Amino acid sequence: MTAYRYLLAAGMLGLAAPLAAQAPADPPRAQSDEVRAHVEFLADDLLEGRRSGTRGYDLAALYVASRYRAMGLEPGAPDGRWFQDVPFVRAAPGETVLTGYRGDEPVALGPDRAALRPSPAGEAIALDAPLVLAGRGISEPLLGVDDYAGLDVAGKIVVVLPGTVPGQAGDINAHVGSIKAEVAAAKGARGILYVLAAPAPRASRFLDYMRGNEVVDFIGPDGRPSGLPGALEFEGYVTLEAASALFGLDLAPVARAAAAGGEIAIPHAPEARLTVDHRSVHEHFTSPNVIARLPGSDPQLAGETVMMTAHLDHVGINPEARGEDKIFNGALDNAAGIATMLEAARLFTLGEAAPRRSVTFIALAAEEMGLLGAGYYAAQPTVPLDDIAAVVNLDMPVPLYDFTDVVAFGAAYNSVAEKVADAGASLGISVSPDPMPEQNIFVRSDHYEFAKKGVPAILLFTGYANGGEDEWNAFFAERYHKPGDDLSQPLDWRALARYADLNYRIARTIADEPDAPRWYEGTYFGDRFDPGGERAARPAALDSAPASH
Template sequence: MKYNSSKLLFCSIALCASSITVYAQKPVVNAQVSKAMEQASAAQLKKDITYLADDKLKGRQPGTEGYQMAADYVIERLKAYNVQPAGEKGGWLQQVKLRKAFIAPGAQVSLAKGTANTTLTYGRDVTITPSPVNAGGSVDAPLVFAGYGITNAGQKYDDYAGIDVKGKAVLIVRGAPEAFPSSEASHSMDQITLQKNAAAHGAVAVILATVDTSRRFISNMNRPYYSVLDEQGKVTVSGTYSAQIKMLGTFNYGIVSKLMQSAGKNVADVVAALKSGKPQSVDLGSKLKATFASTYQDVNSFNVVGKVSGSDAKLKNEYVIHSAHLDHLGIGRPVEGDSLYNGAHDNASGVASLLQIANIYSQVKVKPKRSILFVAVTGEELGELGSGYFAAHPTVPVKSLVADVNTDMPTIIAPLLSVTALGAEHSSLSKVVDQAAASMDLTVEPDPEPKENRFVRSDQYSFVKQGIPALHIKYGSRTPDGKNNLNELVGKWRAKYYHKPQDDINGMFDFDAGAKYARLNFLIGYLVANNPARPEWNKGDIFEVK
């Protein structure tokens, strides 16, 4: 059937206008709250970003004086907005002890097939992720190729169907079938998810396969990997390593290709089949042997936690969280002669948005039924560690957390006309986003960059893994000229600024858009906090708490 595109466009515009008119006639908040929302200040947002991204904070790396300065600033701003401390022992902070783990020199890895034994060169052929749990490690196990390493009943896909991996090492390609929804694909290929699934099938080691010849294989010989220790000194959160397996490593393309050839497979054909949703698991007929050791350094950091108490006698004991990560990359590899990673967009802008949400709440006379938590977390750049610790060990009862609205690098470089709500589609939060966005004349779009795996790459994912509905608002593609290609500008911005020293206050900014972004995030949280019903996962969703 053919459609008349001009008629379709007219209908879409008419429907959109109708929707906006409806919300204009029936506001989602009262006049006093609407007036308070207008107090979100573009000028103050700019001041906050300017301070948090100043050179004197030296990139806000956890455990440094610069991070402490950033935290002190945030606390003073929250106090100015009448936010109360909600950290440990009645204070503003939640201590987060970070463990840096390194692979010690001397790791030995080999592959045996029949009587042939091949020694792999560490740093060229293979790398190993250090264990934050076991200082010494060894593996001696048959090697099996397990495709993507995914088991997903909802998508009727299982790489482990028909193969026995008990007591074996599995070689896995990071990815997911193209038919998977974007956030579901991101969750499925998360390193912790992959390791837990492998362990559930009896595997003792996971090896990630490099299957693209153009991909640079980087040795992690001297690279630290971070985890969080609990009060007893045990690892409680890790962004990369699961204690359920003995080894997590990576093989370069050359080794992967030889292993595939020995099993009668071609890497390109295997990858193409996996993308189409056809499992390719096979016994590789080789045995993996490895011995290695990990060394540790511990770093003290913390989350900043504040609250606005709710107005309902019962529901005030439940909490809606507004989160944003306070840390950035510190001082690192020079780019164009600059080695100080200021992190103005990532994530001084997100923290500044958090502060403007607090500003709005300071102007709201009657607070919502539920209480609001403001959580500026540490260690996002190290693997979402501060949020992971807070979500698992909050400073309020864990069952009292009802939702998280996360703010990470909103990319405020152009007028805000549309948004993408990463993760909202999995729960009733999607309806709240639609309602809030429509009331502000914003359209809601699907993720324009599903291959970026943005859903699992920020702090909202920590809450999702704990069964708490969460979302992260990002820019959509609408532009004032109607070309609706903002993602092209964002792509150019990312190439020049993202995770580079050039991300400072002198870069591209639209502070009015930043204030509007803060209003939207406030409104989403406010509507959730005022609804007597908690947000719920969609029935049958991959994240539904059974």
């Protein structure tokens, strides 16, 4: 070969290389037998419903770690392990005596008027503290609301009315409603009592339930149960009637105004206080998040990670369940999500090249107990939160029909959803708007715990098209969180494999693209959880969606 010919050949190669890079090989495809194998193992009766803290869950965790190993992934938990052991405390009910006072006058607070939830903060809680009425208990400067303005609640017990912020989307109000204890704690309160506006028979059933059911929480890095931060020692409930008696006011009109989202004027209340003698029985246990890592290939981007998460737990066995079947197998919720994650992980290992960013896979504990495994991970992450490019969460796909569309919860808030549209188009799957906004799904699964730390996150559901609506309605009505969510359902394994293909392509795109997803500008969740962070422009198509404030 002459030098000339050599140069020509090299030039041709130089042309050929970028062309090849622009036309990558078809992505590997998910296999229905793979996802089927995972679901059939995890949803078997032998796993006993995979409740966190039980042997059934531990077997499921071992299975996931074993699959990670088989795929050649690296352990992603501390100390080179697969398991991040999450410390939990379970508070079971004990005896509680509550005595209220208006001035010096005792106010009866019998079991039909007030109840405390078993407190993970201590087995014996004794205190005597003033009560302060704090409106709806909302303090959100971004929404222009501060029910705590002018109040000093440090060392006191706050009493909060039901009520939301008028004109805001359901997701936003669900978030605001879920952090009332956190807000009270940040203001220095020692306890929080939620006022029940429900009429008598319903209120008293609710009080019995809250008093009589155990509370599970994880222990945070500060040694405190996560749900009772700061100096907060308990959460409880009081009827509207009892709260009115304590404050010597008729609170009914105020509660009505709060519920209607109107102006609330809290009248000056005479001094009220509460003595609390609260017992509960504590038990400590651990249950693991199961974590694997696939290192990225690009020296510039490998320090960042894309996360795929799915909760591994379900609700276990309930001997009191109606009918003969007492095992809550959670085939869709969430053996199907774990199967999707494992299959996506396998596809990542099959590609010709490793992804540019690293990818972390987490099978999360205790989602059903209140997103606790995710909350623990977000509080003690194995990679810095700033380095997480995005979270793709997999929870409860419904592969009971040949789905043709998906819903991306979080699509209105961050740009992860734009990858869903691209990946969906490559598989003939379209993206539909949220058909169940009243369910506030965005704040009801594990990705929310990551979103709260500023990480753009989404969850995909199979959509309502092509028979989906009927399947979803029947599932929610008949099998969701019931023993019937098991392998007797007519699972469409090819549909589940397609769902795995879709989620793999979404995560793969995020892993390979130069720019990481961002929160959209002008959205509450972005401004709230990632203040000062870089923003993506909000697509005009979303302007009709109820996401902005």
